Amino acid sequence: MRLKISNLSKTYGNGVKALNNLSLEVGTGMFGLLGPNGAGKSSLMRSIATLQTVDEGSIVFDDIDVLEDPMGLRNVLGYLPQSFGVYPKVSAEKLLDYFAVLKGLTSQKRRKQRLDEVLDLVNLTEVRKKAVSGYSGGMKQRFGIAQILLNHPKLIIVDEPTAGLDPEERNRFLNVLREVGAENTVIFSTHIVEDVKELCTDMAILNKGTLLKQKKPSEAIAELQGKVWVTTMTSDVFQTMETQNILSKNYNPDNSLRVRVYANEKPSVHFEADTPNLEDVYFVAINQLTESKA
């Protein structure tokens, strides 16, 4: 394991328990962090990225004790926060140059070379001389990745990176991440379950600062095999149903409801077995569902 988080706890000044005795182990590859808003994903990421202090626990990456030696981690870290600003009227090229110096690329020649590589990687070469403050949302995110990659990071942390991107941009972004993640550790948080399914070699589900589940996606889905049932009904009937164990409900074009439930056995004749998907895993974990008979 490369990143080992042990018993991490943090409580904010207003009493909110952001991280609750969290322990996690992450290896090489893409690691997805799922959870609703307020689950503690951003707190966790900021803590790993040395931007925030914790009350208890430890974080170790390779041989680096992050809490004791934050500078050691920063040397191999690439971090993209959920939202970030840029200096007004500064071009992408100039701003990347500045960040490169901050990240330790002191030789001007090597810096220029890396800049070119990185801009090429995220396809911003043609607009490198334009001010970043004028970029569209997708371009800004790509710039965000560009700055991550400047110092060949071994640990990459991206916080809700695909929020606000159009499908094409999202696709592109994930591809870049996939490439980068091949030999490094990439942790990215999201609540778009699809992203995790496509990309991640491992994942964890968080809620209220607590780790609910850590399992490889395929394994987590396999666990639910034979326990997911689907049926169609009208909304009136739906009202009378017991709401426990409902995984999800969706509207059909004719306004009938397609309901998925979680149960050990077929709840009733109306139900059919269905292949579980990652969303089901998510709902089961979040709602702490237990198997029951319908």
Added chain:
Amino acid sequence: MKTILKYELRQWLTNWKLYIYLCFFVGSSVLLFAGTAGFFDPVNPNEKTISYLNSAFQLTKIWEFLFNGILFLVPTLVGVTLFRDFRHNIHSVLFSFPISKREYLFGKFWAGFSALLTIIFLIMLGLIVASLLPGLHPNKIGPFRFEAHIQPMLLFVLPNLMILSLITFSFIAYSRNLYVGLGIIIILILISNILPNAIDNPVLLSLLDPLGKNAFAFLTKDWTQEDKNLRLIPFDSLILYNRILWLFIAGIISFLVYQKFELHEKKDIKAKKRPRTKATTPHATVTNKRTSTPVERANPFAKSLLTVWTLSRFNFRYIIRNWMFYTIAALGILSVFFAVHQVTHNQAVAILPVTHVVLSIPAFFFTTIISLLTFFYDGFLTNRDLVHSVIHLVDSTAVSNLSLYLSKFLALAKMQLLLLSIMLLVGVGIQLQNGHTHLELGLYLFHLYGIQWLGLLIWSFAALFVHALFRNTYVGVFFLVGLWFSASAFPEIGITSRIALFNFYEPLPYSDFFQYGLGLKGFFLGKLYWLAISMIFVVLTLLLVIRGVGISFSKRVKAAKKRFSPMLKATGLTAIVCTMLSGFAIIKNESPKDILSEKERNLAFKNFEQAFSKYAVIQVQPKIADMDLNIALYPEESRFQIEGAYTIKNKTKNPIDTLLIKTGFDETTTFDLNVPYKMIDKDEYVKFWVIVLDKALAPNAALKFSFDMSSSKVPLFEKHQEMVSEGSYIKNEILPRFGYFLSNSTDKEAIPRTNYYTKDADLIDVHTTISTTEGQKAFAPGNLVKTWNENKRSYFEYETDAPIKNSLGFLSATYTTHKDTYKGVDFVVNALEGHAHRISEMVAGLKASFDYNTKYFTPYFFNDANIIEFPKTFGSYASVNANLIPTSEIRFIANNENSEVNISFYIIAHELTHHWWGYQLMPASAPGAVMVTESVTEYLSLNIYKTAFGEEKARQFLELQRNRYLRGRNRDMEKETPLKNVELKDQYISYGKGAMAFNTLRHYIGEDRLIGILARFLKGYSSDKEVYPTSGQLIDTLRIHTPAEYKYLIRDNFEDIILHDINIDQADTQQEGDAFQTKIQLNTRKTSFLGESPKALPLDDWIEVGLYNEKGQEIHVEKVKVSKNQQLIKVKTTQKPVQVVIDPNLLLLEKNIEDNTYTL
């Protein structure tokens, strides 16, 4: 709008910062007022001047001073209210609400402005309360008048606030950039500094000054002390026009910005005409290249250095690459240029643009601007990441806190260097432009990059610490500005030790004799102390700097403990030790145990007066008949030793048994007599000794008095008082003197047979042996009889061949000598190398004065006249000691081509004239003594000047004297004395009025007659007779020999204080035959200020009327008798007159002569 207004007001009311500002401003105003009014000092009974601090005049000046700080409040309150929305990006949501532009802008503006007004009104209340406090000196506080407090508010403070707030608010609204507000402030400060130096026309200047300061100064420039105490500020049109003009300008700016402002998320910028390339790229794929450069493994230390340097370049570019910096730099250049120009041109007495003059004048102001810029820009740099939300990205990178710190420090240092270099270039440019090629680049470099920059670096460290601590640019700037003020404010409230005055700057004494040599030790000690403290700041900054988010102060402290590496600990410890050592050294040098503080000194003198004033009745003392002095100067050690012997004689008819002896205050003197005596009283602090001779000294008997004197060390921080250095100048005031020295004889009856200069001597013979380091030349009064070298020292022996006045000076330096023998007398000028500019003019002055005085009075007694240059740290005067004329360095670098008067010529001519009027004739020790010497001499100098330079120039000279008198009148805080009783300190009367008075008399009774009176007077009271005349006797002599119809002039000018007020009501001219008859309706008033209140006098005066043609040439001048307040004058001329001028030859004293001219 009401909602926005109410919301913003509530935001302010719950903002702790507002209360900090409130306490700071109201507190310091009250302290300032109370302190100046003497709340912290005991009442000084000798201080008789009445100056009401709570008068309208003084309150206006107090507000002017406070406004320097209030300036910074404007963007802080008014600007921040508006900017908050942009800063936190709320505007992108807010602007989609149904609010109008008008509601939004007005609401924001009035909220900020109301907060500002609240503080201002509380300051006003504070001042009112302070003026009613008990314990204030009664001569500083007048009766309470609410109008006096309200007037400055209505006329200046409130309009200024409105003007500034509108302009600042508009700029911030337009640019959506908060820092513009601070930039506006600096630009305003620069403009206020440039205007008075660049514009001569006072009306134009008054209008263009946005704060109305110059209008106020102009309107009150003629106010006497009484006016200042009692009058209210007139609602003059000039002030009103200025206020209206600037409110109008502010209104226009606001209106324009209001029109352009849109409630849009982004500022609407007009599209550029270039074809725009799309900023989005077409569908592209991610390249799969696996090229990657390995992470560098260079030497980490070198890497860090390179990082710091590269980052500092980014920061530096951020600072200078914007319009604000360019504007400020450009205005800075202008301010330096105009300030220097003002001193080197267009003056009565201008100075050559020598390097130290160019450096000294703008240096303080410009360095203050650079300090301010350091405060601002460090705030911008520190908070930039936070403001632009880049902080997450930056703080997670691998750059260390130390690197970030150093990169900011370096960027600031580069900015400071850049601005200092600009000043150097401007200074050199000015010098070259004036044809002055002696640039002294070494001096520039040392002063700018050594002296000034050291202070700026300390400010950098302080700014970095304060901004890291507070994280809010405005609060940080306030704190730093307050710190800056504290260095000058603390002494006012009693904190005088330099260890408490942050980064104090005392201008180093400078002279071309020793450059900065004297004060450097003290300067560097002070800077060492503050640098050591700065190192503590560095350690604290690195410990407390925020890295990451959500960090409270307690977390900072926790993180600090973690960061406290051995390196930081060592640095901190070293810094603390250095601070203590240097602080201790400062304290030790500030009040060595034998030199008391000022309060204690005053107390010691008060005690002395109480205990010793009983000796004042002993008026009669023996007089010094001759002196033998042996003076040893040690310039490298800054010390001297004097051994001396006097022969003292009883010149009275009664025996004398009690001697009152005063020895030098700063020196250690032992003395002895050749007869037995007892010391019955002494004050060792004041150095006053009372001895009684065992056997009384009989009339005509003599004694030998011998003494041994050594100098004491001048305190490290008062080196400008150093007497012995590369340019030594010792005066005989420090030699032992006889008599009770504190009595002010000028307010008592004349002591018989005692001259004004030296009560303890008449004329004396002096023999001096003076030695100094080899290579220097030492001077003493008398003839040089012998000179030799011995033991690496040079010796000079001087002997007077005729008895001289006991006013001695001893000088020594390395001089270059210029000799000119004229009519058997050697005229020698001893000047510093490179100060040869004015020598020929000085010699011309000697010759002209010599010719004039020997022609009309008596021969010159000595074989030579030696002009000797002394360092300007002693003063800007010249004086005469027998055949020596010590002259200040300043007169050697006068810029006579650009002055109204050739000061070098004039001052030498004046001093040489004192050989007759001041030595051949010495006045009695009585009130008005200086009328006999200075007034007469000044008048004679005027004549000498006229002979040398012509009527026109002489008239300019006379005008200067007139202005000198009128200006001095206004500044005089005590009751004015008539010329007959003029005091030494009132030079505006003795020189200014004296010259006018004699000149007027001459005009009517004739030059020959007046000179004849003076010549007879001089010979009659020649000093060898030991009969000294009073001013009264001179006046009587003048009166006796003045024809009856002009005798009134003597009373008016010499015994009374008369001001005329004349204006021409109406005048016209008509041709009658081949002549022109001009009728002038004249209004004349004659007022006497001799009594308690001004008194109108009846007229029976001669007044001159001049008529001029269209070319400005004088057609006709005649004197008319004016005996009525309204009188019709008729003058006949052959040419057609175009202009009438009353009193064209400046024979009368009038405040306003503009209304004496009438164009027909």
